[in-house]
Amino acid sequence: MSSATGTATIDFGAVPGSNEASVAVTGQTSILATSKADAFIMADDTTSDHTASDHRYADALMGLTCTTPTAATGFSIHARSLEKLTGTFQVRWVWVD
Secondary structure (H helix, E strand, O other), X not given: OOEEEEEXXXXXXXXXXXXXEEEEEOOOOOOOOOOXXXXXXXXXXXXXXXXXXXXXXXXXXXXXXXXXXXXXXXXEEEEEXXXXXXXXXXXXXXXXX
């Protein structure tokens, strides 16, 4: 069984921000089209734009979804919010066969 984990940065942009952002996770040579991918936010992560406290509450403001993987390539992570968000957030990802 193959699997991998990693981090990525979601960027909602500068003020006025956006309701949607996405990032491509590439370089996953072992991933299959049938693999399962997931993304989540760790409470203590930080970026130059957002503190650990911001990351703790980010889950209440945004939803994360992953696209179906492309074999030997990767997948995309999409973030959506009812509110406009700004700046970058760190997200963690995992995939498994």
